[in-house]
Amino acid sequence: MAATAPLRDCQAWKDAGLPLSTPSNEACRLFDATLTQYVKWTNDQSLGGIEGCLSKLKAADPTFALGHAIANGLILIGTGRSVRLDKELDLAVKTMVEISKAQPLTQRERLHVSAVETFAKGNLPKACELWEQILQDYPTDMLALKFSHDAYFYLGYQEQMRDSVARIYPFWTPDIPLSSYVKGMYSFGLMETNFYDRAEKLAKEALSVNPTDAWSAHTIAHIHEMKAEVRDGLEFMQRSETHWKGSDMLACHNYWHWALYLIEEGEYEAALTIYDDHILPSLQLSGAMLDVVDSCSMLYRLQMEGVSVGERWQDVLSVTRKHSRDHVLLFNDVHVLMASLGAGDSQTTQELLSTLRDASESPGENCQHLLARDVGLPLCQALVEAHSGNPDGVVELLLPIRYRTVQIGGSNAQRDVFNQLLIHAALTSSSSTHRNVARSLLMERDASKPNSPLTARLIRRAAAVHLLQ
Numbered sequence: 001m002a003a004t005a006p007l008r009d010c011q012a013w014k015d016a017g018l019p020l021s022t023p024s025n026e027a028c029r030l031f032d033a034t035l036t037q038y039v040k041w042t043n044d045q046s047l048g049g050i051e052g053c054l055s056k057l058k059a060a061d062p063t064f065a066l067g068h069a070i071a072n073g074l075i076l077i078g079t080g081r082s083v084r085l086d087k088e089l090d091l092a093v094k095t096m097v098e099i100s101k102a103q104p105l106t107q108r109e110r111l112h113v114s115a116v117e118t119f120a121k122g123n124l125p126k127a128c129e130l131w132e133q134i135l136q137d138y139p140t141d142m143l144a145l146k147f148s149h150d151a152y153f154y155l156g157y158q159e160q161m162r163d164s165v166a167r168i169y170p171f172w173t174p175d176i177p178l179s180s181y182v183k184g185m186y187s188f189g190l191m192e193t194n195f196y197d198r199a200e201k202l203a204k205e206a207l208s209v210n211p212t213d214a215w216s217a218h219t220i221a222h223i224h225e226m227k228a229e230v231r232d233g234l235e236f237m238q239r240s241e242t243h244w245k246g247s248d249m250l251a252c253h254n255y256w257h258w259a260l261y262l263i264e265e266g267e268y269e270a271a272l273t274i275y276d277d278h279i280l281p282s283l284q285l286s287g288a289m290l291d292v293v294d295s296c297s298m299l300y301r302l303q304m305e306g307v308s309v310g311e312r313w314q315d316v317l318s319v320t321r322k323h324s325r326d327h328v329l330l331f332n333d334v335h336v337l338m339a340s341l342g343a344g345d346s347q348t349t350q351e352l353l354s355t356l357r358d359a360s361e362s363p364g365e366n367c368q369h370l371l372a373r374d375v376g377l378p379l380c381q382a383l384v385e386a387h388s389g390n391p392d393g394v395v396e397l398l399l400p401i402r403y404r405t406v407q408i409g410g411s412n413a414q415r416d417v418f419n420q421l422l423i424h425a426a427l428t429s430s431s432s433t434h435r436n437v438a439r440s441l442l443m444e445r446d447a448s449k450p451n452s453p454l455t456a457r458l459i460r461r462a463a464a465v466h467l468l469q
Contacts, residue, residue, distance in 0.1 A: 005177055007032040016176075018141060021105050022064040030057035032177075034070055035143055039181050041214050041250035050074065066109050068096035070143060073116045077150050080289045082328045083120045093120045108134055112143065122328075122366030124151045132164065139168035142178055149185055154329055155367070156406040162189030180209035184216035192412060196223050211240075214247035214254060221257035225413045228452040233261045249290075252282035256294040260301075260413070264454045268307045271298070280315060287319050289332055293410075296320070296335040297417050299342060304424050313342030321345070324352040327359045330368050330376035330408040337380050341387040353380060368408075375404050379418065386421060394425035395434045419445070423458060427465070438462060 006012075007029035013020045020028050033047040034054055043049035048056065054074075057067045072093050075081055083090040093116070100113040115130035131148035134141050145168060152161035165186040172179040183206035191199035200223050206216040217240050224233030237258040245251045255278040262271035275298055283291040295316050299309045320339040327333060333356055340348040356372055363369035368376070378397045385393030398418065405418050423445070426438030442462055445455050 005036075007036075008177070016140065018108070018138060019106060020064070020066055021103065021109055022061045022067070024061040024064070027057055027061040027064050027067060030054075030060060031064075031067055031070060034074075035146075036178065038070075038074060039142060039146055039178050040212075040247065042247040043249065063099050063103065065096065065100045065103065065105055065113055066143075068092070068099060069109075069112045069116045072096055073119070073143075073147055076116065076119050077147065078289060079154070079328045079332055080287070080323065080326070082122075082326055084327075085325060089120075093117055108138055108141065115144075115147065119147075119151065122364070122368060124155050124367050126365075127151055128155070128157075128160070135164070135168055139171040140176055145182070145185070149189075153411075154331070154409040156409045158189070158192045158406070162186070162193050165189055174209075180206050181213060181215065183209075184213050184219060187216060187219045188222070191219050191222050191226070194226075196227060199223060207240075207243075211243045212246065214244035214250040217244045218250060218254055218257065221254060222411065222413055225257060225260055226449075228264070228449040228455075230261045230264050230451075230453065234258070237261070248282075248286075249288070252279055252286075252288075252291045253294055255279055255282075256298060257413075259298055263298075263301055263305065264452060266305075266453060266457065268302060268305065271302065272307070272309070275299070275312070280312070283316065283319055289323075292316075292320055292323070292339075293332065293335040293414070296338040296342075297414065300338045301417055301420065303342070304420055309342075313339060313344075317343040317345055317348070321348050324348050325355045327356055327368065327372075330371060330379070331410045331414075333376060334379055334383065334408070337383050341383060349384070353377075353384075356380065371407055375401050375407055379405065379408070382421065382425075386425060391425035391428045392431055392434060394421065395429055395431075395437060398422045398425070399437060420454075427458070427462060435465075 008016065009025035010020065010022070010028045013028055020031065022028060030053050034050055034057065037044050037047060037050050037053070047053060054071045057064070061067060075089060081089050083093055096113060097117055100110060111130050111134050115127045118130060119127040128148050128151050131144040134144040138144070145165065148164055149161060152164065165182065169182060169186055172182045183202045187199040187202035187206065190202065199219060203216040203219040206213050220236055221233060224236060237254070244254050255274050259271040259274040262274065279295055279298060283295045299312055299316065302309055316339045320336045323332065323336050324340065333352065337349065337352055340352065357377060359369040360372035360377060378401055382394045382397040385397065399422065402422060405415050423438055423441050426434045426441060429435055439462060442455065442459050446459060449455055
């Protein structure tokens with residue numbers, strides 16, 4: 001199997017201090033190939049793609065516990081399937097646990113199995129604690145690092161996402177496979193906690209080692225977005241496109257960032273061209289949840305700007321409808337709701353809301369279901385009120401939870417759609433109190449993003465109705 005770096009066999013993993021409980025060198029190499037593609041956000045056809053590697057991995061050693069852990073973990077981290085609704089996945093997780101109990105694994109491997117099982121139950125904070133236990137003793141365990149990094153992102157645990165990498169960063173010397181990608185992970189956590197200069201420095205260091213590091217390019221896109229450096233952002237995306245567009249699992253998201261700059265500039269037709277040429281085709285090809293939220297978020301932002309998106313919601317709904325009962329992540333639920341509302345599918349809208357309400361009433365240890373009552377459901381209802389033309393209802397629902405939306409996960413840039421919704425609703429409210437809220441929010445936004453063309457447009461709109469006199 002061809003690869004840019006030698007894939008590690010049993011002895012190589014042992015030499016790295018991360019022994020794997022399998023006698024199969026082929027299983028070890030396929031585990032490495034799968035992990036490498038996950039970290040790089042790409043299905044490398046020279047390796048057989050992630051699914052191809054996992055299939056061969058299972059055949060090489062059907063009882064390789066960590067092979068089952070990475071396979072199940074990747075499905076769960078993708079957030080498009082849950083053990084509540086997917087019997088095949090539920091069986092796979094139970095099989096993983098049974099296999100782990102039937103053999104003498106290392107403590108590190110047992111913790112991995114427990115973490116994936118815990119994640120499957122929806123207890124993401126506990127899963128992160130288990131991965132952190134691994135990293136305390138094995139700071140170069142990339143699987144534990146990457147799984148916890150993604151889980152922290154889903155939880156909105158921004159400081160933990162940053163600090164988890166900071167704690168192990170000194171151990172990742174350049175001779176360790178994938179070490180440059182740790183720079184990119186660290187830079188993202190720094191960016192999300194507003195350390196923009198340090199984040200950009202690390203991301204550029206990562207790109208100097210590997211220009212095709214799509215995640216590090218993505219971090220720089222975020223930095224320009226958060227600082228409203230629109231021209232710099234557009235130039236960077238154009239200059240780097242040839243390097244990151246081959247990362248099929250992240251390219252759509254990077255194009256989404258590109259489109260955000262265009263929406264900021266008011267270049268709506270150009271943004272729709274990116275949507276039609278890159279974002280929708282990626283959604284239809286992959287059905288991946290990241291592509292779902294990108295598609296929904298972009299169309300929703302354009303609609304708030306007064307742009308007609310035509311029948312595009314119907315194309316998205318054909319992918320999202322099947323996720324209306326998932327309730328794996330509230331962040332996903334809200335975006336799936338955007339699609340059913342946009343497409344005018346009242347049945348799917350009601351199904352999503354009623355099943356989410358049911359989940360919130362019997363949450364068990366599922367952290368998302370526990371959060372649904374106080375944050376998830378009010379956020380969803382705010383979208384319904386906006387669709388119904390009730391801006392006062394939107395403000396009453398969103399204003400009390402605006403500082404809690406971070407708990408549903410996603411990035412600062414992604415969640416900005418909710419800030420924009422609140423401002424638009426407050427601007428069009430019939431209540432003088434709510435219109436004063438709009439004024440306050442705009443002054444606040446202008447202070448944090450003083451160069452934002454979108455904010456400038458909203459301020460002009462407020463001035464036209466005498467809110468800023």
